[in-house]
Amino acid sequence: MALADLANPSRFLNFANRAIPWLAGLTFIVFAFGIDQAIRAPDDYQQGATVKIMFLHVPSAWLGMLAWTVMTVAALGTLVWRHPLADVAAKAAAPIGAAFTLLCLVTGSLWGRPEWGTYWVWDARLTSELVLFLLYLGVIALWRTVDDPSRAARAVAILTLVGAVDLPIIKFSVDWWNTLHQGASVFRLGGSTIDPTILMPLFVMAAAFTLLFATLHLAAMRNEILRRRVRTLRLMQASTVS
Amino acid sequence: MEGVSHIGFIAASYAAAATVVIALIAWVAVDFRILRRTLADLESRGMTRRSAPAGRTMEQAREDA
Numbered sequence: 433m434a435l436a437d438l439a440n441p442s443r444f445l446n447f448a449n450r451a452i453p454w455l456a457g458l459t460f461i462v463f464a465f466g467i468d469q470a471i472r473a474p475d476d477y478q479q480g481a482t483v484k485i486m487f488l489h490v491p492s493a494w495l496g497m498l499a500w501t502v503m504t505v506a507a508l509g510t511l512v513w514r515h516p517l518a519d520v521a522a523k524a525a526a527p528i529g530a531a532f533t534l535l536c537l538v539t540g541s542l543w544g545r546p547e548w549g550t551y552w553v554w555d556a557r558l559t560s561e562l563v564l565f566l567l568y569l570g571v572i573a574l575w576r577t578v579d580d581p582s583r584a585a586r587a588v589a590i591l592t593l594v595g596a597v598d599l600p601i602i603k604f605s606v607d608w609w610n611t612l613h614q615g616a617s618v619f620r621l622g623g624s625t626i627d628p629t630i631l632m633p634l635f636v637m638a639a640a641f642t643l644l645f646a647t648l649h650l651a652a653m654r655n656e657i658l659r660r661r662v663r664t665l666r667l668m669q670a671s672t673v674s
Numbered sequence: 675m676e677g678v679s680h681i682g683f684i685a686a687s688y689a690a691a692a693t694v695v696i697a698l699i700a701w702v703a704v705d706f707r708i709l710r711r712t713l714a715d716l717e718s719r720g721m722t723r724r725s726a727p728a729g730r731t732m733e734q735a736r737e738d739a
Contacts, residue, residue, distance in 0.1 A: 482680050485687045492691070528698060535694045539687045546680045644695065651702040658709040665716040 439516055441657045448654040452647060459643040466640040469633035476630065482546055487633055489539040490618070491641035492532045496564060497599055498645065499529025503571070504596045507589035517653070519585030520660075522592065523575055524652035528645060530568035537561060548612060556605035557613035560598055567595040581660060 438444045466487070476483035502525045509518025540558065541551040552558065571588055578584035601608075606615045617625045624631055 480680065481684060484684050488687055488691045527701070531694050531698050535691055538690045542683045542687045542690070546683050648698055648702055651706065655702065655705045655709055658706070658713060662709060662712050662716065665713070665721040669716065669719070669721050 441516065441520075444517060445654060445657060448650050452651055452654070455643060455647040455650065459640060459647050462636065462643055463640040466633065466636040469636050473633045474629055479547060482543055483630060485539050485543040486630075487637045489536060489543060490634060491638040492535040492539065493561070494638060495641050495645050496529055496533035496536050496561070497602060498642070499525045499532060499649075500564065500567075500592070500596065500599060502649070503529065503592045504599075507592040510585050510589040511593075517657075519581065519589070520653050520656045521649070522585070522588060523581075524649055524656050526568055526571045526575070528648050528652065530565060530572065532641070532645070533561065533565040533568060537565060553612050555611040555613055556609040557602065557611050560602045560605050564595075564598050564602060567591075567598060571595070581663075 438447055470484055470487040473484065473487070475481050479486075503522045506518045506522035506525070509515035510522065537558075540561075544553075545551050571591055574588050574591060575584050578587060605611060606613055618631070618634070626634070
């Protein structure tokens with residue numbers, strides 16, 4: 433099946449119905465392996481056992497940003513290419529991205545209390561991450577405000593493109609400002625500063641979270657297509673009654 | 675041991691992650707079941723999905739289908 437064929441909602445549904453069980457199974461296996469690796473990982477020489485929180489915090493932070501990146505590409509698909517599934521993809525990604533961003537904030541706070549002595553500081557990294565979460569809530573609210581999905585899609589696409597400015601701010605906040613949050617330690621020039629015994633479980637958990645996102649996103653897109661079909665049939669039904 | 679004194683924070687983090695993941699899976703699964711049931715219900719009443727614009731009668735929709 434060519435990628436362009438998936439632009440057809442019916443073909444996309446067939447693809448999703450076949451792919452979701454396999455993706456879900458793979459996600460489960462990689463998660464089981466990742467959690468096993470996380471449990472076996474040694475304590476960090478500075479953080480001690482709280483380094484285990486990083487196996488959740490870092491992937492959820494990445495996924496929160498990835499979901500907004502997906503929404504940004506979808507926003508371009510809506511506004512520029514008018515792809516039939518672009519706004520479906522954007523709408524499906526928003527609650528999942530919001531959930532991962534919330535998880536990032538919660539696990540970050542739970543790590544911050546024992547390591548920094550506080551749950552929260554208004555530093556650039558934490559604040560820009562909170563802004564991302566609020567942007568997600570704004571997008572979800574906007575989807576619910578406008579009844580017509582195609583009209584809502586255009587408004588949401590503009591908000592998404594504006595909100596994309598927050599992504600480089602999150603990434604480079606630790607370089608641009610003095611922050612309590614540590615600088616880049618995984619992807620940086622000169623290589624990672626993390627020991628392989630901790631880096632490997634982190635990558636496995638990141639892969640598991642990414643697969644979970646792919647599975648949930650595909651399933652949520654399938655739901656959104658079905659929701660639009662229900663809406664169409666209800667409109668048809670209402671027109672027969674009136 | 676430092677890890678023991680911080681076990682509450684670690685456990686709370688994993689509990690929060692489990693809650694979020696289970697909530698997301700439940701949301702998607704329950705939503706799918708409700709939508710599929712609603713769609714089946716509408717189709718059993720003669721409403722068939724097709725490209726007919728809203729405003730057509732059910733009879734017209736049936737004829738076109």
